[in-house]
Amino acid sequence: MSPRTDLLQGTLALMVLKTLETMGPQHGYGLARRIEQVSGDALTLNHGTLYPALVKLEHEGWIRARWGLSDNNRRAKFYAITPRGLKQLHAEEARWSRVTHLVGRFLKPVGDAS
Amino acid sequence: MSGWRPALNRLREWLHPAAVERELDEELRAHVELMTDDLVAQGMAPDAARRHAAMRLGGLDQAKERTRDVRGLAALATAWRDVRYALRWLRRAPGFAAVTIATLTLGIGVNVAIFTLVDAVVLRPLAYPDASRVMAIWEVDTGPRTPGARMTVAPGNLGDYRLADVFSAVAGWAIRARSIGGGEPEAVQAEEVTPEYFETLGVAPALGRAFTADDADAGGSRVALLSHGLWQRRFASDAAVLGRRIILDGQPHVIVGVMPPGFTSPGDLVAAARTAVWVPAVYPPELLANRGDHEIRVLARLLPGITVDQARTRLGAVSEALAEQYPDTNRDVRAALQPLGDDIVRDVRQPLVVLLALVALILTIACVNVANLLLARGVARRREMAVRFALGASRARVVTALVTECLVLATLAAVGGTLLAAWVTNLLIATAPATLPRLADVSLDGRVLAYTALVAVATGLLFGMIPAWQASHSRPIDALAGTGRAVATPAVMRWRATLIVAQLALSAFLLVWAGLMVKSLVRLNSVPLGFDPTNVVAAQMVLPETRYPTPAARLQFFEAVTARLREVPGVRAIGFANALPMRGAWSSGFRIDGLPPPESGFLQAAFQAVSVGYFDALGMSLEDGRLLRDEDADGTEPVAVVSRLFERRYLNGDSAIGRTLRRAPTAPAIRIVGVIADVRREGRASTLEPQVYLPAAQIAIYPVRLAHLAVRVDSAAALPVVPALRTIVEGIDAEQPLSQVRTLDEILYGASADRRFRAVLFAMFAVLAVALASIGTYGVVAFVVSQRTPEIGVRLAMGATTWHIYRWLLTRLVVLVLGGVVLGLIAARGLGRYVEGLLFQVTLNDAASYAGAALMLLAVGVGACIVAGRQATRIDPTTALRYE
Numbered sequence: 002m003s004p005r006t007d008l009l010q011g012t013l014a015l016m017v018l019k020t021l022e023t024m025g026p027q028h029g030y031g032l033a034r035r036i037e038q039v040s041g042d043a044l045t046l047n048h049g050t051l052y053p054a055l056v057k058l059e060h061e062g063w064i065r066a067r068w069g070l071s072d073n074n075r076r077a078k079f080y081a082i083t084p085r086g087l088k089q090l091h092a093e094e095a096r097w098s099r100v101t102h103l104v105g106r107f108l109k110p111v112g113d114a115s
Numbered sequence: 116m117s118g119w120r121p122a123l124n125r126l127r128e129w130l131h132p133a134a135v136e137r138e139l140d141e142e143l144r145a146h147v148e149l150m151t152d153d154l155v156a157q158g159m160a161p162d163a164a165r166r167h168a169a170m171r172l173g174g175l176d177q178a179k180e181r182t183r184d185v186r187g188l189a190a191l192a193t194a195w196r197d198v199r200y201a202l203r204w205l206r207r208a209p210g211f212a213a214v215t216i217a218t219l220t221l222g223i224g225v226n227v228a229i230f231t232l233v234d235a236v237v238l239r240p241l242a243y244p245d246a247s248r249v250m251a252i253w254e255v256d257t258g259p260r261t262p263g264a265r266m267t268v269a270p271g272n273l274g275d276y277r278l279a280d281v282f283s284a285v286a287g288w289a290i291r292a293r294s295i296g297g298g299e300p301e302a303v304q305a306e307e308v309t310p311e312y313f314e315t316l317g318v319a320p321a322l323g324r325a326f327t328a329d330d331a332d333a334g335g336s337r338v339a340l341l342s343h344g345l346w347q348r349r350f351a352s353d354a355a356v357l358g359r360r361i362i363l364d365g366q367p368h369v370i371v372g373v374m375p376p377g378f379t380s381p382g383d384l385v386a387a388a389r390t391a392v393w394v395p396a397v398y399p400p401e402l403l404a405n406r407g408d409h410e411i412r413v414l415a416r417l418l419p420g421i422t423v424d425q426a427r428t429r430l431g432a433v434s435e436a437l438a439e440q441y442p443d444t445n446r447d448v449r450a451a452l453q454p455l456g457d458d459i460v461r462d463v464r465q466p467l468v469v470l471l472a473l474v475a476l477i478l479t480i481a482c483v484n485v486a487n488l489l490l491a492r493g494v495a496r497r498r499e500m501a502v503r504f505a506l507g508a509s510r511a512r513v514v515t516a517l518v519t520e521c522l523v524l525a526t527l528a529a530v531g532g533t534l535l536a537a538w539v540t541n542l543l544i545a546t547a548p549a550t551l552p553r554l555a556d557v558s559l560d561g562r563v564l565a566y567t568a569l570v571a572v573a574t575g576l577l578f579g580m581i582p583a584w585q586a587s588h589s590r591p592i593d594a595l596a597g598t599g600r601a602v603a604t605p606a607v608m609r610w611r612a613t614l615i616v617a618q619l620a621l622s623a624f625l626l627v628w629a630g631l632m633v634k635s636l637v638r639l640n641s642v643p644l645g646f647d648p649t650n651v652v653a654a655q656m657v658l659p660e661t662r663y664p665t666p667a668a669r670l671q672f673f674e675a676v677t678a679r680l681r682e683v684p685g686v687r688a689i690g691f692a693n694a695l696p697m698r699g700a701w702s703s704g705f706r707i708d709g710l711p712p713p714e715s716g717f718l719q720a721a722f723q724a725v726s727v728g729y730f731d732a733l734g735m736s737l738e739d740g741r742l743l744r745d746e747d748a749d750g751t752e753p754v755a756v757v758s759r760l761f762e763r764r765y766l767n768g769d770s771a772i773g774r775t776l777r778r779a780p781t782a783p784a785i786r787i788v789g790v791i792a793d794v795r796r797e798g799r800a801s802t803l804e805p806q807v808y809l810p811a812a813q814i815a816i817y818p819v820r821l822a823h824l825a826v827r828v829d830s831a832a833a834l835p836v837v838p839a840l841r842t843i844v845e846g847i848d849a850e851q852p853l854s855q856v857r858t859l860d861e862i863l864y865g866a867s868a869d870r871r872f873r874a875v876l877f878a879m880f881a882v883l884a885v886a887l888a889s890i891g892t893y894g895v896v897a898f899v900v901s902q903r904t905p906e907i908g909v910r911l912a913m914g915a916t917t918w919h920i921y922r923w924l925l926t927r928l929v930v931l932v933l934g935g936v937v938l939g940l941i942a943a944r945g946l947g948r949y950v951e952g953l954l955f956q957v958t959l960n961d962a963a964s965y966a967g968a969a970l971m972l973l974a975v976g977v978g979a980c981i982v983a984g985r986q987a988t989r990i991d992p993t994t995a996l997r998y999e
Binding site for chain 1: 124138139141142143145146148149150152153171172173174177178181182184185186511
């Protein structure tokens, strides 16, 4: 078995949105590769789980898709973040940092709270 | 902008699942290709790279499956959540839910009911293969006497129409009565048809064969085809029926076939009864030679590729040629044609379409009213909307949710509407006059249910859009702060006022007309008939000439029946005649001796040959002189009883007793011995005509065919006299059927069917219009109240009483109500000439109908103010003020 870190529910969506914000429009494979790279290859995605997540994000109106050509001239579907997606991303980022901060405080030894 | 995109995407997924699926497939393949490219670039062998890429996807099919699941589930889950939310919302506001659902139920219910009727009668194609190519042909009188009059076709012309070269088949047919003998005698509807009839309709017998040219030969053997129903009933569905005999009018006919079960013949479509047997039409040479004898109906099937207009042109040319060739008979005759389906409904199509338009209008009003109620509630839901937006719901999501609420409302109403429609449809069928064709086809079937679903969705979207749009454009910040106002610009308020005025006007209009119709019906029912129809059974016995060739033989038959019927307990009087009230009359010319003949040469009166017991059987009262007696028979002095109007009109009020009249200058003198009350022969709405009753026994002076029997019984309990009558008739002549056995009351009820149908329809629409106007008016007042809640609160706090609030609301409404009512009354009077002909002893200026309509609608206005006002005054002033 490959060393796999299970993803928390909703974190994949957040990663997708963040990747799209920083990298601009991406196709599905590009997103998968980028997410793995950023994780320092600590994360081995099942690429098949990416597409349901993309559909959900599209349903919410946070990303939108358009067909285009890849660097090596293959036809692929490119996803881009929408303004509402950006809003959602920023809200999620804020929430995420609040939660990690909070959880971090619990996990650190007592007295070392800063 | 982008708010709508997800909704559009979703819509596309619903509408084009295959395209979406294809795209997903392409996308996943691209993923594998892209990854393979990468891996190959890193030095992996292409095959291994592809395998690895597919593996990382977790398998192409699995990935697809998983994506598909999300797509379907997400859409479904959202929709289900919205539906559940809508139901919860309705449960929280039961009054609102009841009113809106009731409004829509009424609107949808009558729409479905009327559509059911219109669909079966007008819209649905006839059940023949390629039915639009089956034409009805008739002849039109272009002469000066009755220009444009429609005539049946002269059989002699039929052959020439066949030569028009635009029809693949042309058939003659006619509806005729036949009596079936052997076993229980029975009178049935038969069609005499030419052999092409079956080819023209495109229908073949289910069993046996159609008629051939030999069958139609006058010298050929007699054959018959049975309807499926008759075959089941009289022959127990025996497959070996072919070749057996059936006795029709005393003549054995060989059964050559049985028609299919669902077959609806042209005769079924135009007559109230269903055709039971078909026999070949035989046109004797002398009939074919006389082209002035218009006797038959004609069907034709267009050749492939020929249009109705082309056929019309060709047929016109044939008519012109015939007019040249046979000027005596055909100079003023032109053939005309129309698709059979259109022809059958030619008299009812327009009124039915108008009816459909009217119910569509009513449904539109219902939608607008519900939209108004939703707008009024929208104010109360401002906070809810604001919270939804604040929680990050997209505009599209909120609109979808709101529209779902409306669709839920519409669906609930559609269920109620279907039930209501079933009831209304039955009511309509029960009251529909027999002149409405294809009533047997009326049923709540798949087509109707599909229509209902369509109407429900359309109404849901129609009344849901505006409030949804309005709610979705409220600014969250306003609503949460409590300062948001629902859209109530002067333009919107003006539009709403116009709508209320229009609704009230329509209600007033329909109420006035319904009032006039109902009053006409009441007046009609109080018109004296001149006879007493209660507890009288009427029956018809058409004695065929083959067995009863002479008037004396027919008289003897009826006298024998009368003599035996007298023995039956409960029978009080028996009369027979050549005609009964409601069943035709003959108008004849005559002269009164000693009076100068009129300019036209003859006076006119309705003549009847009646038995001695006739007057008692019908409960007519003698006014002067004596009734007919048994002694008034052949060989004694011819006598007559005349009606009161006869005396008044022809003798200037002098006594008619002792006068003599003659049916021709050289005919024997008939002495008038009695004067009897006037009878409205064709029912209560008919006009009186002078009447002359001659003794049936004095055959020599008036040898008409006796055919009708009337039996008066002591009480309704004795009405089942019919089996006894059947036994008696069978005992005298086992071959003789009874037909049209009915009580006179039933016949009279049938005679006023048209009038009653109209009264029921108008009353139904009026009730509906008033119900909708009530809801509509209430909706507007409720909206005003919801808008002015703080103001009402202030007023209440300042010491205003409930009464003040009512009055305040009333003053805002009174102009609208009065305006609407006055407009409606003016319209009812102005358009009155369209219904004037339908009224009976009621004028268009009938004050009570107008006053009643006005009062009822004023009551509606006051009621709306009180109901809405009560809600307003229940507001706690402090709560109301906090709203501000």
